[in-house]
Amino acid sequence: MRLYFTLILMLALFTATPSQGAVVYTDIADISSTLNPNPGWDDGFAPIDFNNDGTEEFNFRWDDFGGNTWFTHVTAADPLNYLVQTTGTYNFAGGAYVEPLTMNTVIDATGSWEFTFPEPLPGDLDDNNFQGLGDRYIGVQFQLNGNTHFGWILIELDNNLTLTIKSYAYDDTPNAAIQAGDVGNGNGNVAVASIAVQGQGGASTITTQGGTLQMEATVLPGNATDPTVTWSVSNGTGAATISNNGLLTATSNGTVTVTATANDGSGVSDDAVITISNQDLVFPVSAINVQGLNGVSSITTLNGTLQMEATVLPVNATDPSITWSVSDGTGSGTISNGGLLNGTAVGTVTVTATANDGSGVSGEAVITISNDPTGVSYINKAELLVYPNPAYNQLFIQGRSDMEINSIAIYSMDGKAVYQQSDVPSNLESIDVSFLSSGHYMLRIQSAGQPAQNTQFLKN
Ligand SMILES: [Ca+2]
Ligand SMILES: [Ca+2]
Numbered sequence: 353m354r355l356y357f358t359l360i361l362m363l364a365l366f367t368a369t370p371s372q373g374a375v376v377y378t379d380i381a382d383i384s385s386t387l388n389p390n391p392g393w394d395d396g397f398a399p400i401d402f403n404n405d406g407t408e409e410f411n412f413r414w415d416d417f418g419g420n421t422w423f424t425h426v427t428a429a430d431p432l433n434y435l436v437q438t439t440g441t442y443n444f445a446g447g448a449y450v451e452p453l454t455m456n457t458v459i460d461a462t463g464s465w466e467f468t469f470p471e472p473l474p475g476d477l478d479d480n481n482f483q484g485l486g487d488r489y490i491g492v493q494f495q496l497n498g499n500t501h502f503g504w505i506l507i508e509l510d511n512n513l514t515l516t517i518k519s520y521a522y523d524d525t526p527n528a529a530i531q532a533g534d535v536g537n538g539n540g541n542v543a544v545a546s547i548a549v550q551g552q553g554g555a556s557t558i559t560t561q562g563g564t565l566q567m568e569a570t571v572l573p574g575n576a577t578d579p580t581v582t583w584s585v586s587n588g589t590g591a592a593t594i595s596n597n598g599l600l601t602a603t604s605n606g607t608v609t610v611t612a613t614a615n616d617g618s619g620v621s622d623d624a625v626i627t628i629s630n631q632d633l634v635f636p637v638s639a640i641n642v643q644g645l646n647g648v649s650s651i652t653t654l655n656g657t658l659q660m661e662a663t664v665l666p667v668n669a670t671d672p673s674i675t676w677s678v679s680d681g682t683g684s685g686t687i688s689n690g691g692l693l694n695g696t697a698v699g700t701v702t703v704t705a706t707a708n709d710g711s712g713v714s715g716e717a718v719i720t721i722s723n724d725p726t727g728v729s730y731i732n733k734a735e736l737l738v739y740p741n742p743a744y745n746q747l748f749i750q751g752r753s754d755m756e757i758n759s760i761a762i763y764s765m766d767g768k769a770v771y772q773q774s775d776v777p778s779n780l781e782s783i784d785v786s787f788l789s790s791g792h793y794m795l796r797i798q799s800a801g802q803p804a805q806n807t808q809f810l811k812n
Pocket of ligand 2: 379380381382517518519
């Protein structure tokens with residue numbers, strides 16, 4: 353038994369012994385800088401301090417000289433000794449372009465390395481380089497205590513010219529190679545090797561107007577460290593949009609190409625062509641149902657109003673717009689473009705909504721206009737204004753200057769008093785009606801020496 357514990361202890365000690373040299377990984381909160389304003393620059397942002405000793409080894413810079421002349425640079429604390437892996441081509445200023453490395457690329461002394469003076473470019477006007485690729489790695493080498501170390505910096509330069517610095521790592525063993533994306537967890541990183549894109553169930557068409565197709569990406573190998581993808585769609589003869597989750601929505605007939613791109617910096621992507629049809633179908637209006645708001649079919653005050661509503665079928669009618677009109681019956685009225693009916697003479701009127709799509713479909717409702725429903729005179733507009741109608745939170749009351757209002761009451765359409773104020777201050781300007789639910793109400797105002805005056809209003 354004692355021997356067993358001793359073996360366990362020895363094994364534990366052996367396992368815990370740090371290996372010589374290790375990848376030192378730093379995941380910073382992503383730092384983004386966009387080329388804006390124009391012209392302008394952002395100097396020395398995103399300091400990279402590989403060994404966390406308070407001294408940065410690298411940082412980044414924008415230059416923007418206007419007229420779309422822009423550069424983004426990798427700069428270094430020691431530009432004559434710190435190197436960046438480059439593509440070996442030179443920009444007009446004599447600096448090299450930074451090589452966009454994919455995940456697991458081995459970074460060592462081989463390859464093309466350049467001093468960081470003049471500063472190598474992740475991108476400029478002449479060579480997009482990193483632009484639009486998604487995540488890519490910059491290979492770097494630098495000196496610590498006279499020794500050379502290799503490392504990587506993960507960046508993204510998007511098509512909107514936003515440069516984002518995400519994380520970095522180096523190997524603390526001098527001259528030791530490091531793989532792009534190695535975070536030092538001992539497992540290395542499993543890069544995405546392939547992506548297969550298709551529509552759900554193998555579908556490659558959208559045949560309904562404004563229809564959708566859920567796109568699917570099969571990412572291999574199954575143990576990829578970061579199996580997530582970014583969806584995009586490019587319009588061919590047709591057009592569509594795609595959500596972050598890969599839901600494709602048809603816009604116009606033809607073909608579109610859907611792409612899923614790995615987010616792990618492996619550079620792997622796949623496309624699928626989707627064919628869209630039936631986006632130009634026309635659905636004529638088949639029926640229109642007309643009624644007053646909340647089913648109200650009467651105006652109970654002369655010159656009162658009623659908001660009319662039209663329900664147009666089918667719900668996917670291509671042009672669901674309508675035109676309002678009113679024809680006099682025994683009464684008369686006017687109607688606004690928005691369907692607000694004003695009863696101008698007692699009796700009935702017929703309100704009509706006619707489809708604008710040429711289908712010839714219309715719907716109508718008969719509205720009864722009455723006056724003085726409670727045996728008192730209506731509001732004389734020359735003496736008493738109540739507005740706005742419809743009312744929202746406040747109902748304003750403006751009487752003739754010598755009018756003395758004694759009481760105010762509001763009744764719902766079924767006759768219940770929902771508001772009463774008997775001690776009306778002389779400076780009253782408005783009533784708070786925000787507590788009322790939407791619908792029609794009767795306002796009754798009793799002023800000195802006058803019969804009660806009523807008006808109907810709509811609360812929105
Ligand atoms: Ca440092
Ligand atoms: Ca990060």
